[in-house]
Amino acid sequence: MIKIRGLTKRYGDLEALRGIDLDVAPGEFLVVLGPSGAGKSTLLRCINRLCTPTQGEIHVDGERVEAGGAGLRRVRRKVAMIFQHYNVVPRLSVRKNVLTGRLGTMPAPLSWFQIFPGRDVDIAMECLRRVELEGKAEQRTDTLSGGQKQRVGIARALAQQPRVILADEPVASLDPKTSRTVLTYLKQASQELGISVVCNLHQIDYAREFGERIVGVSGGRIVFEGGPDGLTADVLRRIYPGLEDRGEPAPRAWQPTRPHNLSVEEA
Template structure:
């Protein structure tokens, strides 16, 4: 379980990016983090793995208090946290397989890490993950030869290669077309269900958040202004999060977006 207690972040400029964030995420739960640009969504995610240092508050993953760790302890703790980035963060000149295997680097002794001497189990798991994300035939391709959707699939496989206890996802569909965006969200959700893995997904698309999340947290100006089930995102709640707007176009004729497909019952193997 992940637990945040009064987590705040104030930058040196005096800007308050996050104010007293408090919530828990149990095993297996997928949380959609929504809010306008500048609301503090990316800051919140990056405070959890301390890519951004919180100014105050407590962040606990299982029995480990993350905010109190020194540099060496933090490196070990980050092995337990998988991160999927908006811009993929792949090494372009390396192959797909090499990028996926990089998820194991934190577990290797320094000399093995330097020479990229992975175990047979690491390699077998990487092949299995590439098969699950639909890239079994791309293991030897360079990352710079892939489409955006394929790169994001590599990023998912790399994060899962860590065997994490928590998944943090920062705008995974921002650069993708609608069809590919849905496929990527299916992959993430299905992986979490298979592994009983908690996840926090920073996402701008409210309909995708509603369809593929178990729970929605809404941020505005660094504060949590909504925390509840996806079907509780009424027009009034959306106005609280984003400000005044006509939300009928967002919802469409069906009132809550495309709910004709059960996101929890899809196969990881759907191709991009």
């Protein structure tokens, strides 16, 4: 579903990604682990071209991801995103937030005036049922808890009817129990609908629990690729270098240090 070859991204002198080769199968739930600054968000952003690779090729569902034009629009319709800070519109109802996931499929005049055909409303409600929030459809989204807002984020992504979901630290702002609930909804939807998920996480326990496959990124390179059982102490030290030098045990959980800039760098 996703094919990445020789992906390099430089920001001036800084090499954020240094030759990434990666395949993601249809319906696969892939977790990306790595220390802060490893290049995890840059990798996700390159996949739907929120940032432009310096070198390399990316294909999504057989289509090369290239700058501009109808091709990029087609790719972006197939790729939904879920954000750490939910990116919901606080004043809109839950249902309207989910409906914004349908905007990319609608004729421009309807989307300008936010007139949603009945079929789109049905799709939005079905997506809300998947995250068990149909009872809150008419509630303002800013009245929800963080976990519920992220479930709205998942429903909005599903409403896009994507082939791929890119989730950048979707549970970094949530407590452990809520994090599990949110990841469970995401994984269930991925399995039932055959959606490939690439999910950046800082929590090794959740990577083990939810990842069908795990990719460890460090210094812009893939330093581990394998199943959850492969995440041994040695592998964790490879992914999180420096721990051994300081005599620290491999981390069980990792807290992010800064919010994420997910704005569009280039379209």
